Amino acid sequence: xxxxxxxxxxxxxxxxxxxxxxxxxxxxxxxxxxxxxxxxxxxxxxxxxxxxxxxxxxxxxxxxxxxxxxxxxxxxxxxxxxxxxxxxxxxxxxxxxxxxxxxxxxxxxxxxxxxxxxxxxxxxxxxxxxxxxxxxxxxxxxxxxxxxxxxxxxxxxxxxxxxxxxxxxxxxxxxxxxxxxxxxxxxxxxxxxxxxxxxxxxxxxxxxxxxxxxxxxxxxxxxxxxxxxxxxxxxxxxxxxxxxxxxxxxxxxxxxx
Numbered sequence: 001x002x003x004x005x006x007x008x009x010x011x012x013x014x015x016x017x018x019x020x021x022x023x024x025x026x027x028x029x030x031x032x033x034x035x036x037x038x039x040x041x042x043x044x045x046x047x048x049x050x051x052x053x054x055x056x057x058x059x060x061x062x063x064x065x066x067x068x069x070x071x072x073x074x075x076x077x078x079x080x081x082x083x084x085x086x087x088x089x090x091x092x093x094x095x096x097x098x099x100x101x102x103x104x105x106x107x108x109x110x111x112x113x114x115x116x117x118x119x120x121x122x123x124x125x126x127x128x129x130x131x132x133x134x135x136x137x138x139x140x141x142x143x144x145x146x147x148x149x150x151x152x153x154x155x156x157x158x159x160x161x162x163x164x165x166x167x168x169x170x171x172x173x174x175x176x177x178x179x180x181x182x183x184x185x186x187x188x189x190x191x192x193x194x195x196x197x198x199x200x201x202x203x204x205x206x207x208x209x210x211x212x213x214x215x216x217x218x219x220x221x222x223x224x225x226x227x228x229x230x231x232x233x234x235x236x237x238x239x240x241x242x243x244x245x246x247x248x249x250x251x252x253x254x255x256x257x
Contacts (some may be wrong), residue, residue, distance in 0.1 A: 001176050071121055073180040
């Protein structure tokens with residue numbers, strides 16, 4: 001029976017996803033780093049700085065959404081390195097000589113990162129529970145949390161794919177992880193933006209991480225969300241569409257070279 005193009009795209013994407021997960025199992029230190037760094041960050045802020053930071057409630061409840069975003073963002077940003085390694089190491093060139101669907105080659109990286117990042121986020125969340133985090137989210141809230149985190153994860157992963165395609169080496173692509181790790185610090189992740197200088201507050205309040213974190217915080221512990229959820233969807237929905245389109249164009253151009 002002749003299979004459709006969609007079937008083979010999904011099949012090949014699944015195979016590339018399995019390959020990515022196997023790489024994680026063979027080198028678990030990357031997963032430990034993506035989990036360990038946010039956990040150490042959380043412990044540092046809660047136990048060292050938390051007593052001096054006033055947020056109107058328990059600091060552990062305030063900080064967890066930002067730590068989760070940091071964990072997801074860092075894990076997703078590592079896609080840039082894996083894409084650069086495959087692109088410059090010749091794997092993609094070998095796969096092009098086979099009847100593999102082009103969309104699956106990049107999609108497999110994104111799906112593999114999606115699975116790894118969700119696992120890392122779960123581990124960070126369990127650590128937060130262990131040191132006193134107490135969410136008040138309902139079942140509907142948890143579905144919203146999963147949806148908004150998935151949108152963020154996919155958007156950052158596809159943006160990382162773009163960086164991986166244009167980077168000349170894996171070392172150059174790794175700079176993307178620094179960019180993603182830096183943004184949560186200049187947001188409402190660890191301190192209220194109102195406490196920042198006026199010139200910095202303007203940036204922190206309107207950059208994409210702040211509406212995402214405020215939406216997660218509202219869903220997790222019931223703080224007001226306002227229109228932050230709309231802005232989070234606009235920011236990362238637009239980023240996802242733009243990044244996936246640009247990645248596809250760049251990949252097809254590289255194929256013709």
